Amino acid sequence: MFDAPPTATSSALQQSPEFAATLRDIGRPPMVLDDQTLALHRRLPIGCRVAVLSRARVNINTLPGSIRRAGLHRTPLIINPEKPTPELSELGAVPLVSPASVADLNLTGDLHEPLHQKWRNRLSYAERQNLRVTRQNMPLDPKHWLFTATQAQQQTRRYKTWPVPLTLAYAQTNKGQAKLFTAFADTTPVAAVLILCHGDSATYHLGHTTARGRHHCAHNLLMWEAMVWLARKGHQRLDLGLISTEDSPGLARFKLGTGAQPRRLGGTWGWWPVLGRTLRPLAAMDTKLMAHS
Incomplete structure (x- = not known):
């Protein structure tokens, strides 16, 4: 029944090697950041292309560099952290949707x-x-x-x-x-x-x-x-x-x-790296909604 033993990778399904392999096989390969985070390209109804990091383990100290090396530093990002990450506001990311459980x-x-x-x-x-x-x-x-x-x-x-x-x-x-x-x-x-x-x-x-x-x-x-x-x-x-x-x-x-x-979880954030920390004051207004209560 192909019951192979599991490999030791504890990540959400949306960030798993198995999901990445599936996307590659259907002709929609994800971008893989140097910390192995998967980023999927999506086109919003308004026509704008974004990169989505779904159920991602986010480290704000390494994220900017990873995004830059992947060539995504000019792309709007939608980030759904695996856990509450209110410090994303320090990068200028803006809260969009409060966290679910x-x-x-x-x-x-x-x-x-x-x-x-x-x-x-x-x-x-x-x-x-x-x-x-x-x-x-x-x-x-x-x-x-x-x-x-x-x-x-x-x-x-x-x-x-x-x-x-x-x-x-x-x-x-x-x-x-x-x-x-x-x-x-x-x-x-x-x-x-x-x-x-x-x-x-x-x-x-x-x-x-x-x-x-x-x-x-x-x-x-x-x-x-x-x-x-x-x-x-x-x-x-x-x-x-x-x-x-x-x-x-x-x-x-x-x-x-x-x-x-x-x-x-960590809710949904929007971040456009080219704006730097311009939107940080706006983000700070809603950061409490994205923190663990």
């Missing part, structure tokens, strides 16, 4: 003990429902039922994930690193979870549960099976994605119920 699950040690009681109860219930769980590499089929179901869900709930071709490209480029866990009631799939592995980390990428699956708490069972398998394979953390107790409280409770900890 992700659910970060530690896969080392005892996985059962940190489970919240209600989550553990639902897992126990699911284990008694005679569900059959399978694990396989993600089929390279754009019409797979998980894609169809999640696309319909995205339209209803008005959110976006990766385009299906990009997900399939990741699975094809990184053999064995896109794992699909499926729960069946008899022969009918009632829930599925797609996990993307990268280095010693992994990311919850897609998931869907039918009404029957919800009745059987199948999603809890699949998450547990994925957690156990990832830990057994040497992965140290699982990124469960964004959480919002205001917009999606139920989903946030599900993710945090695994024992995951909420972790604040």
Whole structure:
């Protein structure tokens, strides 16, 4: 099943060598700074080209030099730091969007003990429902039922994930690193979870549960099976994605119920290096919004 041992690189999916390899294979190679940060070229709706540093580990002492050596010092930058980095304002970067939070699950040690009681109860219930769980590499089929179901869900709930071709490209480029866990009631799939592995980390990428699956708490069972398998394979953390107790409280409770900890990201910053520190006074007005609270 191509279950290769993970390499020791703990970075977000968007900054992983696996993601970089995928982009190169689809003809959209990222720029790689000398500190290995990935920068993606994007064209904004207004026609302006920018470079995007998504989920990047930012060091303001080395960033200007890295940007210059990469030839990006005249390009507007959109920076999404992996952690709160209010000191970006010292470079003249301007806060654009306040930080969101992700659910970060530690896969080392005892996985059962940190489970919240209600989550553990639902897992126990699911284990008694005679569900059959399978694990396989993600089929390279754009019409797979998980894609169809999640696309319909995205339209209803008005959110976006990766385009299906990009997900399939990741699975094809990184053999064995896109794992699909499926729960069946008899022969009918009632829930599925797609996990993307990268280095010693992994990311919850897609998931869907039918009404029957919800009745059987199948999603809890699949998450547990994925957690156990990832830990057994040497992965140290699982990124469960964004959480919002205001917009999606139920989903946030599900993710945090695994024992995951909420972790604040660094928000979104805009920086045009050619302006130097001209906008620093403006940035200082909103810096508190970008700091860890």
